[in-house]
Every structure is written in C-alpha cells, then in structure tokens.
Amino acid sequence: MKVVKFGGSSVASATQLKKVANIILQDKERQLVVVSAPGKRFSSDRKVTDLLIEVGKKKEENKEFEETLQAVIGRFQQILEGLSLSTQLTERVRDHIVSIVRGESDDAYRMDALKAVGEDTLAQILSLYLNDIGHKAAYVNPKEAGIMVSDEPGQARVLEESYAQLYELRNREEIVVIPGFFGYTKKDQLMALPRGGSDITGAIVAAGVKADLYENFTDVDSVYCVNPMIVSNPKEIHALTYKEMRELSYAGFSVFHDEALNPAFQAKIPVCIKNTNRPEKPGTMISAERNLTNGPVVGIASDDGFLSIYVSKYLMNREIGFGRHLLQILEEEGISFEHAPSGIDDMSVIVREEQLPPHKEELVLKRIQHELKVDTVSVERDLAMIMIVGEGMNSTIGVTSKASASFERARVNIEMINQGSSEVSMMYGVKKEGLSRAVQSLYETFFVQVSKEAERAK
Structure with a gap:
C-alpha cells in the first residue's frame, strides 16, 4: 500500500x-x-x-x-x-x-x-x-x-x-x-x-x-544537492537517509519543513519525492540507510536572516548555570534559539532575526548585562548559515580542511562553526553578503571535484 x-x-x-x-x-x-x-x-x-x-x-x-x-x-x-x-x-x-x-x-x-x-x-x-x-x-x-x-x-x-x-x-x-x-x-x-x-x-x-x-x-524532479538559485543546474540527490533529510530541510531546503516527515521516519516508512509534471522520473528516495557512493557530502543547505548574540565573561566555564540562565532570559522574552556554540569564556546564541526585532534588542541586552554581570554583550546581524550534510563525513578524513579551504578561496570569513554530535552535519556562520560565493565554492569542492576524481579513478 x-x-x-x-x-x-x-x-x-x-x-x-x-x-x-x-x-x-x-x-x-x-x-x-x-x-x-x-x-x-x-x-x-x-x-x-x-x-x-x-x-x-x-x-x-x-x-x-x-x-x-x-x-x-x-x-x-x-x-x-x-x-x-x-x-x-x-x-x-x-x-x-x-x-x-x-x-x-x-x-x-x-x-x-x-x-x-x-x-x-x-x-x-x-x-x-x-x-x-x-x-x-x-x-x-x-x-x-x-x-x-x-x-x-x-x-x-x-x-x-x-x-x-x-x-x-x-x-x-x-x-x-x-x-x-x-x-x-x-x-x-x-x-x-x-x-x-x-x-x-x-x-x-x-x-x-x-x-x-x-x-x-x-x-521538482528530486531534491537538489544545493539551492538551484545559487548554483545553476546542480546535481540531483537520488538517495538520502532520514537524518540527512532532516538536517537539510531544517537548514533551508524548501522541499519540506524539517518536522514534516517525522511520523513516517519514526515508523521507518521510505519516502519518495517525485514530480507531478514528470512522474516517470525516479525522484529522491529517503530511507533509514543508503549506499555512500557520491563522496562524504550529500548536500549543502543555506539560509540567511540570522543574528548572533555574543556574550563574554571571564571564567564563564566555572559559573554553574550560566548557559541555562542566558537561555532562560531569551525564553522569558519569547525568543527561540537555533544554535549556541560556546568557548571557555564566551558564548554565542544564534537566532532568527525576526525573533529579535530592534525594539526588543535593547531590553534583552540590558537583561543579560544586568542579570549575568557579563564583560561583553553584543548583537551581530545580517548573518547567514551554511550547512554541509552527509553521513559519510564522520568516516572521511579532511572534510573540515576542504571546507575551510573553500571559504578561503571564496574570500569569505567564517564567523562561527558548529558541528553536531551526530557528525552528520557541520554548520558555518558567515556574513550574508558572502553566502552565494561560499556555497558556490563548497559545491565546486564537494561535488564537481569529487566527480572529476571519481572519473579519473575509473
């Protein structure tokens, strides 16, 4: 059925x-x-x-x-x-x-x-x-x-x-x-x-x-490995795992909202994305497992409209409950966060820009300053997020270095890096103006070059 x-x-x-x-x-x-x-x-x-x-x-x-x-x-x-x-x-x-x-x-x-x-x-x-x-x-x-x-x-x-x-x-x-x-x-x-x-x-x-x-x-005939508005005629993805699809759809792929397929995924029912106008095309099959035949990266998702709330405090790592208190302030102000990369003495919270309009920004920064007694708190707007996704990344050496080199060739500075514990994805924050250049460079590295290497290997 x-x-x-x-x-x-x-x-x-x-x-x-x-x-x-x-x-x-x-x-x-x-x-x-x-x-x-x-x-x-x-x-x-x-x-x-x-x-x-x-x-x-x-x-x-x-x-x-x-x-x-x-x-x-x-x-x-x-x-x-x-x-x-x-x-x-x-x-x-x-x-x-x-x-x-x-x-x-x-x-x-x-x-x-x-x-x-x-x-x-x-x-x-x-x-x-x-x-x-x-x-x-x-x-x-x-x-x-x-x-x-x-x-x-x-x-x-x-x-x-x-x-x-x-x-x-x-x-x-x-x-x-x-x-x-x-x-x-x-x-x-x-x-x-x-x-x-x-x-x-x-x-x-x-x-x-x-x-x-x-x-x-x-x-659409299938899911594309990158936004076709950024890269012309990108490669089609014919097979994805549930984890990969969720990561990609969360990070800007417009085929699905990131939670839409969860009931089918939980029941381990394969999902096939097909084109009504060209139903004879095979489409993209999403299932629990797939053969890792096209290199470590299966897709590059990207989206803009983010900002970063940067907080710095000396010996932050010794202060029990600091991160919880910071996120509680955001919760009380009705702000949901996307990512929260942290260091020893600093922490960034990435949120969608519409979550923190300018009229609310001043109140939130005052609360963070007053309640957490931080050394520095600031907001950086006009950020974009780029996510490279693939279940093959955790078993492939050099993915991070190749990605970093891609950003360098595109002359785009990396504002933030965040890697999930699942190792299915790596998230990069960049300024919005460099989004297209960075994505095009990453596509060249992980798809065009990989295809050429595969051809030479044959």
Missing part, C-alpha cells in the same frame, strides 16, 4: 488535477491520497490558503472581505469547470466560509477553520473527478479518518491514538482522498497543523496505515 500526497502546485488548476488523477490510476497500490490547497498557477498568482487568511484578517479588522472571498470561490469554480464538473459545490463552500467568518469562535480557531477550507474543498473536488471518470473514490474528512490532534491553534500535534484509527483505512476498497493540514481535537474542534501541515498529514496517514511507501509529489 502506498500513501500519496500532492502539494499545492500539483493541484493548482484543472490541468494539474488531471495529471494527479492519472498518477493515482497508474498504480493500484496508490489507494490513499492526501492533498494540499490549490497553490500558485504562475509566479504572480496567490495561493488559496493565503486568500483565506486574508479573509480572516479582514474580518478581524472589520473590513469588507467579499472581493477576497470571491477570489477563493473563483479559483474553485475554474477548477470544477475545467474538469467538467458541476459548480454547485462552490455555493456550499461560500456558505461555509461565511458561516465561519460570522461565527462566534475566537480569532485563532476561526483562522484555523478558514485555512482548512482550501484542502477540504480540493479533496472533495478530486474525489468527485475520480468518480466522474469511472473510478470508485471517496472523500474522507480527517475526523472520519481518525486524525486526532492537540488543542493548539495553528500548531496542533497528532495524538498517539490516531494511528490505531487510521489503520482501519486499509479496509477501504475505494481510493480514499483526505484533505491535509488539519485534524480534530477530542472536543471535536477543528485544529490546523503547523507549517508544512499537508506533508505532516501525509506522513501521519502513512505511519497509521503502515504503508510500504509514502510518495510526496511536488514540482
């Missing part, structure tokens, strides 16, 4: 949905389908979920939302007409959205209910289309499927009892189409999952039914 998930670009139009149907029908093992809300059809287009969020925000601000609501309805109407289906569903959708907006729910619950409309409607449309072209299919709401979640608006987590209920879906004979992105609490309240919610739903369903494979269809 395979669970198949289709992302927003895969279901953005009637043309795309016809491709989706063909993919499902090409393999009789694709019995369970999870869908996102319609995404962008072209670069300047808007995602349906963004339109629904705008409806909610206008309601909160007591502004007129009819024009935005009509844009949502228009998208679904175009899809239905393009599939030669009745457009009666759009009237029910309109009524449903209006009832949510005019209901008495708190803003957070209202927003979750609105965001869920995109996935929910698209799942109904796909099941209608599959039936219309002669194949038995059923729309199954997450409540019916058994997806139980915690009561945390916008951040719901799946409850363990969901998996036993989801297993019953194996007994369904028809193609089951489930909307992604949301579930229900024990009190029957709709609740949205975090960022990457539809991917999370797909992974939850795959784990629940103990699928043989979770196929995640998107708009």
